[in-house]
Amino acid sequence: MHNKRVSFFEATARTRVSTLVDSGSFTEFCPPSKRFTSPHLARLDAPVAFDDGVVVGSARLDGQPVFIVAQEGKFNGGAVGEVHGAKIRGLLDRAAVEKPVAVLLLVDSGGVRLHEANAGLIAISEIMRALMATQAAGVPVFALVGGSCGAFGGMGIVTRLCDEVIMSEEGRLGLSGPEVIETVKGVGEFDSRDRSLVWRVTGGKVRRALGEATQLVDDDVAAFREGAIAAMSPVQRSANDLATLKQQHATLVQRREKHAHTVDGIEVWRQAGFAHPEGVAMLSASAFNEQLNTSVAEVKS
Numbered sequence: 001m002h003n004k005r006v007s008f009f010e011a012t013a014r015t016r017v018s019t020l021v022d023s024g025s026f027t028e029f030c031p032p033s034k035r036f037t038s039p040h041l042a043r044l045d046a047p048v049a050f051d052d053g054v055v056v057g058s059a060r061l062d063g064q065p066v067f068i069v070a071q072e073g074k075f076n077g078g079a080v081g082e083v084h085g086a087k088i089r090g091l092l093d094r095a096a097v098e099k100p101v102a103v104l105l106l107v108d109s110g111g112v113r114l115h116e117a118n119a120g121l122i123a124i125s126e127i128m129r130a131l132m133a134t135q136a137a138g139v140p141v142f143a144l145v146g147g148s149c150g151a152f153g154g155m156g157i158v159t160r161l162c163d164e165v166i167m168s169e170e171g172r173l174g175l176s177g178p179e180v181i182e183t184v185k186g187v188g189e190f191d192s193r194d195r196s197l198v199w200r201v202t203g204g205k206v207r208r209a210l211g212e213a214t215q216l217v218d219d220d221v222a223a224f225r226e227g228a229i230a231a232m233s234p235v236q237r238s239a240n241d242l243a244t245l246k247q248q249h250a251t252l253v254q255r256r257e258k259h260a261h262t263v264d265g266i267e268v269w270r271q272a273g274f275a276h277p278e279g280v281a282m283l284s285a286s287a288f289n290e291q292l293n294t295s296v297a298e299v300k301s
Contacts, residue, residue, distance in 0.1 A: 006221040008146040009170040013055045013070035016106050019221040020144075020228070021059035021068065028057040029094075030087055038081050040116040049075050052083040056091040058100065062229045067095045070106035073149035078109035080154060081116035085123020092130035096137040102232050103134060103141045105162065110177060111153020124154030131161055140164070142231050144224050145171035145213075150202065152177045160212065164231040166224060167204035167213040169285065174202045196281070200265030205280055205288055209265075209272045210255065218285045 006019050017026055030036055032050035041048045053075035058067050069088050071078040080088075088105075095103045112120035131141055140163040145151045150172030151159040159165055159173060167173065176184075178192035178201075191197060200206060208216040215231070217223035262268060269277035273295025280288065 007219050008144075008168060008221050008224055009148060009219050011221060012074065013053075013072040013106065013108065016221055016224075017055055017057075017059070017068055017070045020104075020106075020225050021061050021066070022063065025060040026057055026068070027059070028055060029091060030056060036083050036087070038083050038113075038116065040081060040113075040119065044115055046115060052081065052087065053078060054084045054087050056087045061102075061104070061225070061232070064101040064232060066102050066104055066232075067091055067098075067100045068104045068106065071108040071147070071149075071155070073108035073110075073147045076113055076115075078107075078147070078149045078155070079111060079113035080109060080120045080123050080127075081113040082119035082123055084113070085120065085127055089123065089126045089130045092127065092134045092141075095139050096130070096134045099137060099139055101139075102228070103139060104228055105141060105143045105158070106147070107143050107145050107151040107155050107159050108147030108149045109151060109153070109155035110149045111155060121154070124158065127154075127158055128161060131158060135163065140231070142166060142228055144228065145173055145204070146217075146219060146224065147171065150174070150177075164215065165207070165213045166215040166217060166227040166231065167207055168217055168219045168223070169199070169204045169281075169288075170219045171204045171207075172199065172202040173204075173207050173212060178202070197264070200281070203265070205283075206265035206268050208288070209268050209292060210259075211251070216285050216289055223285070 035050050036052060037048040037050060038052050053072045055070040069091055112124060134141060142164040143159040143162040144166050145159060146168035152174050156173055156175050178190050178198045181190040182192045204213060204216050207213040215227045217227045266277045269280045274280055274291055
């Protein structure tokens with residue numbers, strides 16, 4: 001780990017990996033030297049990457065063995081294609097066999113690669129199946145979301161399948177991205193140029209308030225590291241039995257009823273008990289978590 005602060009949002013996938021895990025512990029699977037590039041991009045004379053925009057491998061985190069995936073948002077927006085998806089799915093399959101303490105998905109993706117639409121969609125479905133098989137084998141999967149592309153489309157769904165979702169305020173999570181919604185439904189439905197609105201609807205603070213993110217951390221690789229280490233604790237890990245799943249489903253039903261007409265994160269924060277919801281964007285992660293925990297405790301009491 002580096003002593004100086006490293007912005008998770010600004011870092012490349014390889015920088016995130018090297019600064020997140022224990023120093024010198026990362027071993028890459030299918031490295032760039034293997035030159036597994038996308039055949040679909042090549043046929044279109046589009047630029048290719050020798051790692052196809054995703055880094056996968058094994059490492060140690062706080063001395064414990066983990067597998068790690070890091071998508072490169074700066075290559076095709078971290079979009080999933082055939083080779084990109086196969087690398088993620090292969091790592092999850094291997095995790096189910098070798099059983100590391102956890103799998104870390106450093107998600108930074110706008111969804112499926114349009115150049116490889118069908119292959120990308122199939123890859124997403126294979127990732128989902130492999131992820132659930134890994135969880136069934138007793139290996140938890142944690143999503144870390146704080147990159148410039150967020151977690152949208154198929155990778156947004158994959159993120160919500162994970163045992164833990166660790167986000168920064170800069171991270172975003174959703175199904176369809178703001179630009180897609182605006183294109184289909186018009187600017188009156190969602191103005192993608194209103195960056196403040198975009199983060200109030202899809203950003204880490206609103207996702208944490210809604211319970212979709214389990215942790216909110218600062219935009220610092222060290223903070224994400226601490227969050228992942230905390231998530232590996234057996235005390236923190238929640239059960240995936242039928243009773244727990246039913247309770248989670250009931251919670252989602254209640255949330256849908258509570259927010260049936262909610263259109264802005266400010267409304268979510270107000271209903272969550274924040275005294276000054278308009279100022280939530282200015283709060284640090286620790287201040288936000290403190291206020292959220294206080295509000296939750298007051299509701300329970």
